[in-house]
Amino acid sequence: MSDPCxxxxxxxVAKIEKARSKGYGFEAEGTLGRxxxxxxxxxxxxxxxxxxxxxMSLLLGGTILKAIFLVNLGNAAYETRVERLLEGQGxxxxxxxxxxxxxxxxxxxxxxxxxxxxxx
Numbered sequence: 001m002s003d004p005c006x007x008x009x010x011x012x013v014a015k016i017e018k019a020r021s022k023g024y025g026f027e028a029e030g031t032l033g034r035x036x037x038x039x040x041x042x043x044x045x046x047x048x049x050x051x052x053x054x055x056m057s058l059l060l061g062g063t064i065l066k067a068i069f070l071v072n073l074g075n076a077a078y079e080t081r082v083e084r085l086l087e088g089q090g091x092x093x094x095x096x097x098x099x100x101x102x103x104x105x106x107x108x109x110x111x112x113x114x115x116x117x118x119x120x
Contacts, residue, residue: 062098067108070101071116 070078078101085096101109 063105063108066099066101066105067112069099070105070109071113075101 073081082096082099082101085092085099088096
């Protein structure tokens with residue numbers, strides 16, 4: 001005399017336990033559940049250059065750093081320090097070449113100085 005409702009319940013419990021053993025979990029509709037973090041995205045194969053984003057970040061950070069130095073030191077003092085680096089040996093020349101004020105650095109430094117005067 002087994003109850004059909006109990007048999008159906010036991011089947012559902014067995015199905016849930018089987019899914020749990022595979023790593024699935026309960027997920028309500030429209031929520032971020034376990035599968036959101038473990039499932040592979042179907043966005044397709046992404047072709048690109050893995051060094052492009054870090055390279056652009058490094059370039060942007062270097063430009064902002066040079067612009068901050070240019071604002072703090074002033075144009076004349078910055079240029080004399082860069083010239084002194086260019087007259088040096090080995091890595092000093094490379095540093096002088098990298099630290100030369102290009103048009104983008106000058107534009108960013110003028111934006112920073114305008115923003116600084118605006119603040120106080």
